[in-house]
Amino acid sequence: MIFLISSIAIFLLSALLALLFQEEQTKKSAALGGVMMGSLIGLIPAVRVLGGSGTIEDAWEGTLPGLTLRIGLDGLSAFFLLPILGLSALVACYAWGYLKGQKQLHATLPWFPLLVASMMGVVIAQDGFLFLIVWELMSLASFFLVTAEHERREVRHAGWVYLAATHLATAFLLVFFLLCFQQAGSFAFDDFATVPAWPFTGLLFCCALIGFCTKAGAFPLHIWLPHAHPAAPSYISALMSGVMIKTGIYGLLRACTFFPSPPLWCGELLVGVGVASAVLGVLYALMQHDLKKLLAYHSVENIGIILIGIGLGLIGRSQQYPLVEILGFGGALFHVVNHAMFKGLLFLGAGNILHATHRRRLDQLGGLIRRMPITGVTFLVAAAAICGLPPFNGFISEWLIYIGLFEGAKAFAQAPFFFAVVAIVGIAFAGGLAVTCFTKVVGGVFLGSPRVAWEQPVHEGRWQQSLPMGVLAFCCLLLGIAPQLLSPWLMTALAGLGVGTPVGEMAAPLATLWQLSCAVAIPIGLLAIGLLVRYWFIMSKRTRIAPTWDCGFAQPTPRMQYTAASYAEPLGTFFRFLLKPTIHFQKPEGTFPARASFEDHVDDLAERTLFGPLTQRIVRVLTWIRRRQRNQVPNYLAYIFATLLLLLLWEVWIGI
Amino acid sequence: MASDPVGIAIHCAILLVLPPFFLGLIAKTKAFVAGRKGAPLLQPYFDLGKLVRKGMVYSDVASWIVRIAPVIILVAIVSAGLFLPLFGKAPIHFEGDIILFAYLLAVGRFWTLLAAWDVGSSFEGMGASREATFGALSELAFFLSLIVLVLTSHSTSLTEVFYWKLTHFGWQPVFLLLFVTLFLTLLAENSRMPVDDPTTHLELTMIHEVMILDYSGVDLGCILYGAGVKLFLFMALAVSLLWPPAAVWSGSAVALFFCKMCGMAVLIGIVESVTARVRLVKVPQLLIANFVIALFALLVAVSGRGI
Numbered sequence: 001m002i003f004l005i006s007s008i009a010i011f012l013l014s015a016l017l018a019l020l021f022q023e024e025q026t027k028k029s030a031a032l033g034g035v036m037m038g039s040l041i042g043l044i045p046a047v048r049v050l051g052g053s054g055t056i057e058d059a060w061e062g063t064l065p066g067l068t069l070r071i072g073l074d075g076l077s078a079f080f081l082l083p084i085l086g087l088s089a090l091v092a093c094y095a096w097g098y099l100k101g102q103k104q105l106h107a108t109l110p111w112f113p114l115l116v117a118s119m120m121g122v123v124i125a126q127d128g129f130l131f132l133i134v135w136e137l138m139s140l141a142s143f144f145l146v147t148a149e150h151e152r153r154e155v156r157h158a159g160w161v162y163l164a165a166t167h168l169a170t171a172f173l174l175v176f177f178l179l180c181f182q183q184a185g186s187f188a189f190d191d192f193a194t195v196p197a198w199p200f201t202g203l204l205f206c207c208a209l210i211g212f213c214t215k216a217g218a219f220p221l222h223i224w225l226p227h228a229h230p231a232a233p234s235y236i237s238a239l240m241s242g243v244m245i246k247t248g249i250y251g252l253l254r255a256c257t258f259f260p261s262p263p264l265w266c267g268e269l270l271v272g273v274g275v276a277s278a279v280l281g282v283l284y285a286l287m288q289h290d291l292k293k294l295l296a297y298h299s300v301e302n303i304g305i306i307l308i309g310i311g312l313g314l315i316g317r318s319q320q321y322p323l324v325e326i327l328g329f330g331g332a333l334f335h336v337v338n339h340a341m342f343k344g345l346l347f348l349g350a351g352n353i354l355h356a357t358h359r360r361r362l363d364q365l366g367g368l369i370r371r372m373p374i375t376g377v378t379f380l381v382a383a384a385a386i387c388g389l390p391p392f393n394g395f396i397s398e399w400l401i402y403i404g405l406f407e408g409a410k411a412f413a414q415a416p417f418f419f420a421v422v423a424i425v426g427i428a429f430a431g432g433l434a435v436t437c438f439t440k441v442v443g444g445v446f447l448g449s450p451r452v453a454w455e456q457p458v459h460e461g462r463w464q465q466s467l468p469m470g471v472l473a474f475c476c477l478l479l480g481i482a483p484q485l486l487s488p489w490l491m492t493a494l495a496g497l498g499v500g501t502p503v504g505e506m507a508a509p510l511a512t513l514w515q516l517s518c519a520v521a522i523p524i525g526l527l528a529i530g531l532l533v534r535y536w537f538i539m540s541k542r543t544r545i546a547p548t549w550d551c552g553f554a555q556p557t558p559r560m561q562y563t564a565a566s567y568a569e570p571l572g573t574f575f576r577f578l579l580k581p582t583i584h585f586q587k588p589e590g591t592f593p594a595r596a597s598f599e600d601h602v603d604d605l606a607e608r609t610l611f612g613p614l615t616q617r618i619v620r621v622l623t624w625i626r627r628r629q630r631n632q633v634p635n636y637l638a639y640i641f642a643t644l645l646l647l648l649l650w651e652v653w654i655g656i
Numbered sequence: 657m658a659s660d661p662v663g664i665a666i667h668c669a670i671l672l673v674l675p676p677f678f679l680g681l682i683a684k685t686k687a688f689v690a691g692r693k694g695a696p697l698l699q700p701y702f703d704l705g706k707l708v709r710k711g712m713v714y715s716d717v718a719s720w721i722v723r724i725a726p727v728i729i730l731v732a733i734v735s736a737g738l739f740l741p742l743f744g745k746a747p748i749h750f751e752g753d754i755i756l757f758a759y760l761l762a763v764g765r766f767w768t769l770l771a772a773w774d775v776g777s778s779f780e781g782m783g784a785s786r787e788a789t790f791g792a793l794s795e796l797a798f799f800l801s802l803i804v805l806v807l808t809s810h811s812t813s814l815t816e817v818f819y820w821k822l823t824h825f826g827w828q829p830v831f832l833l834l835f836v837t838l839f840l841t842l843l844a845e846n847s848r849m850p851v852d853d854p855t856t857h858l859e860l861t862m863i864h865e866v867m868i869l870d871y872s873g874v875d876l877g878c879i880l881y882g883a884g885v886k887l888f889l890f891m892a893l894a895v896s897l898l899w900p901p902a903a904v905w906s907g908s909a910v911a912l913f914f915c916k917m918c919g920m921a922v923l924i925g926i927v928e929s930v931t932a933r934v935r936l937v938k939v940p941q942l943l944i945a946n947f948v949i950a951l952f953a954l955l956v957a958v959s960g961r962g963i
Contacts, residue, residue: 387766410810425803447770534726548775571789574789
């Protein structure tokens with residue numbers, strides 16, 4: 001407990017110091033050093049709890065009557081604390097190099113430790129009241145970090161969208177926790193879990209779903225993600241996309257522990273939302289021209305995969321099928337950790353690219369792997385991992401979810417069977433599209449030759465930037481080859497979720513993790529042999545360097561390379577009924593055509609058909625109300641009188 | 657995991673040695689149908705031998721990706737072959753290997769695409785774009801057929817799946833449908849006729865061939881050999897649906913396997929001879945039609961379960 005408290009205290013102190021100091025270097029050292037130190041200290045209790053030393057709990061009597069603020073660390077909290085603090089420490093190290101010479105970003109530095117502290121607070125809060133407070137603090141801290149470069153119009157817009165979305169989420173969560181409070185008589189999570197029978201579970205579940213999925217960025221509530229991530233500085237995008245959106249997943253899982261026997265449709269709804277997020281997320285990612293926006297849409301995809309796992313776990317729970325439950329929840333939790341690693345890494349890589357070239361458009365990059373080898377290799381590792389390719393960690397979590405889905409498809413009938421099949425095909429299709437998408441990114445950004453001339457020489461980032469990226473890439477590989485390292489911790493987290501310790505046949509899939517690890521190790525061994533054989537073959541051979549084969553064309557230029565946009569065009573054309581691209585096309589005309597241009601962009605389905613019309617209508621209503629406001633005292637007195645009258649009638653008839 | 661060492665050795669030997677032979681057999685069949693004499697059956701081996709002896713030319717744009725990609729692609733495909741039972745049990749088998757099999761093939765595709773990007777050629781980018789599109793779409797039918805296999809045999813290990821098939825020998829309608837969909841997947845994934853023309857000489861219309869324009873020497877050999885092994889795997893997978901592999905390896909089992917595969921190669925040759933390549937924009941429709949066939953197979957499998 002002392003470690004938890006001191007870790008939070010360090011975060012708060014460093015935020016305060018960073019606010020007070022005005023000198024750049026000191027400000028930076030205070031904020032980033034504090035985050036690193038606090039995170040490392042905070043990791044100690046998390047590892048201890050996961051190692052099986054039992055849960056930690058503490059409570060303070062608040063000044064308000066009947067209000068106790070509880071913090072504590074059980075298996076589930078500790079499992080989420082691991083990626084949150086781990087990635088925060090690495091991101092702080094990265095920021096040390098990244099912030100050099102970026103004056104405009106220093107002003108928002110005090111919010112960085114606050115964001116980490118509040119994320120930590122969200123997972124260790126053990127009652128609804130404290131949870132809402134830190135949740136709101138987290139939203140505000142990240143809002144200020146997103147709007148660091150508020151001189152730009154699109155950044156202000158992104159901040160506004162994010163603020164609106166996150167408050168929509170908080171509103172639903174407020175309803176959720178108040179309804180829980182009404183039933184349980186206290187805000188403590190433990191009391192929620194002991195309520196014998198919940199009335200209107202459906203309403204509660206939907207409130208939690210909307211609230212938490214908005215933060216997590218599941219379709220169709222994801223609309224803030226593609227705005228906020230490109231707007232935020234890259235190290236903040238890494239933190240937000242890597243772990244902050246996972247607090248939504250944590251909230252959802254925590255809410256699952258309140259209801260021991262959820263109705264079947266909850267799990268099915270989650271699987272449905274998950275499949276929609278996974279497939280649409282990656283489809284929209286494929287159509288993006290902006291690197292960071294593309295990565296943001298990939299977060300939607302991965303959240304979809306996690307939601308499929310959680311939904312599967314819930315279906316397994318309501319169908320009394322523990323094996324499916326373990327695999328579903330286990331796969332989802334594993335993917336949470338994995339996604340934190342590779343998505344953090346991808347955004348840090350994007351930060352390096354942006355820093356070196358000042359460009360985010362895929363069609364203006366190229367050939368960076370020769371100039372930025374470390375960024376290139378680590379980005380490639382992360383790309384392979386996010387596609388779920390062995391031998392990287394993404395494959396392991398997807399494998400667990402697949403096995404769970406296959407088990408479900410074998411065991412279930414009717415609707416659950418249908419959802420299992422849809423989810424398998426959905427994940428597989430999303431995986432295939434992700435391969436397309438990330439070959440597009442890696443190919444367009446790192447391979448070939450530069451498509452435009454850089455203004456300044458392109459260089460690799462500083463060592464403070466390369467070090468965390470190397471660590472993350474190594475972790476991706478390590479967990480891909482030796483997933484069994486994580487399985488004891490996974491078990492503790494599953495126990496925190498109320499899933500019993502699997503024994504006998506139930507433990508089989510998690511026990512086969514070592515088989516999987518051997519099976520993955522064999523191709524790596526073969527690869528080493530293959531490379532040696534190849535080296536032996538080419539040793540004596542003549543190698544020469546020549547221009548790329550261009551089918552006889554005499555003057556190839558870098559601009560003639562295939563672009564990322566044209567690479568994705570066939571799939572975009574095939575799915576145009578869904579994507580509805582907007583095209584501006586000026587045809588070349590005349591014998592000597594002077595100008596021709598082609599431009600297309602894809603608007604988000606949820607924004608186009610759901611939130612656009614919705615906000616328009618709301619604005620119309622509000623405008624109507626505003627017109628009625630004439631700022632006259634008698635009117636307001638009349639409003640007050642009418643309200644009081646209504647309240648009186650309510651009290652008389654219904655009673656409060 | 658592993659069992660009989662002799663069986664494993666023979667499995668590996670066949671996996672490594674035989675694939676180019678079937679490429680030769682397909683070519684011979686096509687030549688025969690077209691009324692030509694055709695290249696010798698062992699021509700692919702001669703080609704590989706020639707490539708291994710040659711020097712290499714690398715593009716001045718290319719990075720190390722294009723240099724290591726051929727080995728990675730080959731290793732990924734060959735390792736996938738370790739999970740597929742040819743006769744008896746596969747060298748490596750455990751519950752869930754069916755997914756590893758599919759994803760190792762995806763690793764091969766990932767690196768093929770990356771290497772195509774690496775040389776900065778417009779043609780190779782075009783080929784990669786097509787391969788990525790068709791690959792993603794054919795994934796739909798492929799995974800749906802995997803679901804059907806798992807549902808009918810109640811196992812997620814390829815070895816168990818086909819062992820079940822052996823104990824329930826017969827040409828059930830679901831397996832006939834699956835054979836059709838896997839055969840179409842085979843043609844699409846291996847750039848065969850209705851999707852891609854392996855003999856074409858116009859870069860604009862090629863898919864697989866255009867992605868490998870800039871390889872030479874040993875690297876080109878690796879790629880061609882890897883393509884042969886991939887075709888071999890899909891042939892073995894498809895033919896096992898009609899005629900599952902024997903339970904344990906023996907001389908007659910190996911001979912039988914060889915005959916089955918020859919029959920499959922002749923079938924591919926004939927299909928390739930009598931079909932024309934469809935227009936590239938129509939290929940997605942073909943793949944979706946294939947998905948629908950797989951969906952039918954699923955319906956048949958489920959109706960048998962009584963849901």
